[in-house]
Amino acid sequence: MFENLQERLSEAFKLLKGKGKITENNVREALRQVKMSLLSADVNYKVVKEFMDKVTSKALGEKVIKSVTPDQQFVKIVNDELIDLLGGKEHGLDLKSRPSIILMVGLQGSGKTTVAAKLAFWLKKKSGRNPLLVADDIYRPAAIEQLEILGKSIDVPVFVGDRKDSYKIAKEAVNFATMKGNDVVIVDTAGRLQIDEEMMKEVEKIADLTKPDEILMVLDSMAGQDVVNAAAEFDRRLTITGFVVTKLDGDSRGGVALSAKYVTGKSIKFVGVGEKLDQLDVFYPDRMASRILGMGDVVSLVEKVQENLDKKKMEEMEKRLRKAQFTFDDFQEQLKQVKKMGSLSSVLEMIPGVPKMKNIKVDEDQLVHVEAIINSMTKEERANPGIINFSRKKRIAAGSGRTLSEVSKLIKSYENMKKMIKQFGKLEKRGKLGKFPFQFK
Amino acid sequence: MAMLNFLKRGLKKTKDGFFGRAISMIKGGITAEKLEDIQELLLLSDVGPETSEYIIEKMRKEKGDPVEVLRNTLIDLLGIDERLKFSQIPPTVYTLVGVNGSGKTTTAGKLAWRFKRDGKRVILAAADTFRAAAIEQLKEWGKRAGVPVIAHQMGADVGAVAYDAVKHAISNGIDLVIIDTAGRLHTKDNLMRELEKIHKVISKLSSNQPTETLLVLDATIGQNAIQQARIFDKSVGLTGIVLTKLDGTAKGGMILSIKKELGIPVKLIGIGESVEDLRDFDTFKFVDALLE
Structure with a gap:
């Protein structure tokens, strides 16, 4: 690590x-x-x-x-x-009519069915609405069963109808909702390619018949260059009211959110952040921007660091760093400071270049272990790690509840870090590095 | 290499036929501006910034007809076409892995149909016990292909499903077992470990198995595909890729980077929703389409 x-x-x-x-x-x-x-x-x-x-x-x-x-x-x-x-403008749902109709549309595999169920759950929990889900994907095998199972798990009724005629299903569903007192109807449609004329006509007709309050296009956050063409075409034919970007719990950067917004001007209203049905979030433009840019916000890092760090302590630490007198006491202090700023990964995210790097995983547990090990050192050992011999290591391991090899590894890391800091110092003296980055005036 | 040269010769013949846009762009010599246009074309096809820069660099440096250089670079990147392998000792086992919504279940159904048509004894295994109705979906495909489906109930242990399927195949003289797994984002460690477990179970029953571990990739996705391939490969060792949804307007250019960086070839492409819409990958045609 x-x-x-x-x-x-x-x-x-x-x-x-x-x-x-x-x-x-x-x-x-x-x-x-x-x-x-x-x-x-x-x-x-x-x-x-x-x-x-x-x-x-x-x-x-x-x-x-x-x-x-x-x-x-x-x-x-x-x-x-x-x-x-x-950002800008409206992000919430505009659900004036009774029952309100929401139409879910998009390409195959973008996550429409899951989002339909998540949205039903969200409206029920957060807005106290009484939703009805409509299984109007009559093409994909078992799509109807999928929605039925999801509906059952969140205790929301699912209208199935005759399973063959998507127009009839949509129309009957609206009547059914009116009759049963469901005040919002979420229609799950089949996935389709924007160049599939027949299927595009189908969804146009469904929209015509149901007069939706919201037509939400579901976009996979992993989408590549071409999906913006799909978004533009869906919008041209259906006049969509917004997007839902899914699978953001993965490590895709989600550039499609920017492209789709840029080209259509329509807002992103929700994001899907997991497979569980409560994992639907409202959209935060700032989070998305930083994810897409992947360079972090240096300025906000500096601001955040300035706010949280004890200036004097840092100045002292910087002096020690320059002289490469970095001890475990400093290490411990640094850990404390970092913890004050929130999780280490959230801090790392703000550093340019870091989110870009692949495979970065900060094990927060490991930080806790590191802290435990340092806490089990004596004052003397922390100030002068050179004296930590085998028997001391054994005692530290026992005291912290960690293994001997973990203790050894930490000490090794410490030595490496010290070396690195020394090199930084040298480079800096020769003017190769410019100013030390975390300098506070 | 001989095969590759053959392909290149084949391409030469089509010089004026295919490659409409790209070729007319660079006919009559290349300029910086034309190179930028080519790069735009590559980027819009999801080739990605690094690999497209690599290709442009080649075009800048290498002498000769720029059209040839471009084609040959793309063909060299993709390499010789590779086909699905069969195990010498039956059964052959294929596992299909990938992120959510890439088209695994559909691909499983199409594969079953194809090999059943070729006279093989095929079974499908429903090792996606997580997604609602995934088992029903696979059963529907089993019906269409006329192939039995080994399934447990939803939420069941997927190792046990795989075990039962392979065991059944061994004792009943089945030629091919196609295992459909649940969609999982490669970032979820616990789910990746579940996949590893399926493989462990299979290899215990029959060594050198699965014969093929295929990553199902949606052609409409972008650069994240490379990371997916990397992580899935690390976890279960991929032998090939199925590139689905190529019937749309997406070009699937990210497979160039995957081959270049990880050496994993595309073996099959999905081009529609009916059972027969699964084809062997053809470098030649793919490059055509990319530059069209």
Whole structure:
């Protein structure tokens, strides 16, 4: 874990180093990096191009705030623009008619059926509504059974009808709801490709018959370049009212959210964050922006760090770091400071370069173990780790309830970290690194 | 390599026929602007920033007809077509793995239909006991293909389903067992371990099994596919990819990066919703479509 962390941090240090004055050149390089990052996030190429043109013209006019590097400022501007674009206007559901009708549409496998059930559960729990689910996907084998099972598990009735005629099912369902007093009807339709003329006509007709209050298109967050074409076509034919982005519990960057919003102007209303039926969230533009950009918000990191860290202690620590007198006491102190800021992963997410790295997993449990081990050291051992011999290790292991090899590993990590810090110090003296990144004035 | 050269020769013949857009772009020599257009085309096909840059770099550096360079680069990246393997000692076992909604159950059904048609004795195993009605869905496919389905109830232990299916195949002279597993995001460690367990159970019954572990990938997804392939490969060792939903307008260009980085070939493509809409992957045709 620590080897990884060191790697990530040194990467972040590189990005954080000061660059002095803003030049067209260093913005151009940052711009290239942002572009690459957006493309890796599967934001549609044409959207990236247009969006970045706009942002760049804005960024070039702006002055760099003191104590922030041009890179940081640029990333911040991009981030703000992304939030702006993703946010804005209405995000809630507009359910005026009684019964209100919600139509779920989208490509195959995007998660319509699951979202339909999640939405029913959400409306029931959060808004006290009395929903009816309608199984109107008559094509995919067992799609109806799937919705029936899901409905049962959240105690929401599912209208099935004659299983063959999707128009009849939709129409009868609305009458059924009126009769039974269901005040919101969620219609699950079949997945379809936007180029499948026959199927697109089918969903148009269903929309015509039911006059939905909301037509929500479900988008898989893993979607690639082409899905924005599907979104545009669904919107052209159905005039959708918003999107639900699914499978965000994975590690996809979700660029499709940006592309879809950019091209159609329609809001993202919900996100799916797990397989359980209560794992539906309202949409937060800021979270999505940072996920898509994948570069973190340097400025907010600095702000957050400044807010939370004890300035004096950090200055002292920095001095010690520079002299490479880093002891386990400092280690412990650092852990405490980090914990104050929230989970380590949430802090790491804010460091540019980190979220981009693949496979990063911060085991928060391990941090607790590390703390336990350090707590089991004597004062002397913490200040002077060199004296920790085998018998001391054994005692520490017993005291912390961890294994001997874990203790040894931690001490090894500590030595590596010390070495690394020494190298940083040297580089800095030679002026290769610029300012130490976490410096507080 | 001989095979590859054959393919390249084959491509030469179609020089003016296929590859409409890309080829007309670079005819008459390349310029920086034209290269940018090619890169745009590649990026819009989900080839991804790194691999498309690699391709453009090749075009910039290598001498000769730029059309040839582009084609050959793509063909070299994809390599020789590879087919599904059969176990010398029956039964042959295929497991289908992938994230949610990629098309595993549909692919299982189509595969069963195909090999049943070819005269093999096939069974399907419903090892997705998690998703509501996944078992019913597979049973419906079993009906269409005329193939029995080994299934337990929802929520059952998937290792036990796999065990029963392979055991049944061994004692009844079944040629092919196709195991449909639950969709799982590769980021969920516990679910990945469940998959590993299925494989352990199978290999205990019959060594060198499963014969094929196929990752089912939706062609409409983007760069996350590479990470999926990486993690699934690490966990259960992939032997190939089934690229589904290629009947839409998505090109599936991310398979270039997967082959380049991980060496995993695409073996099958899904091009529609009916039973016969599953084809062997053809590098030649894929490259055509990519550059169309």
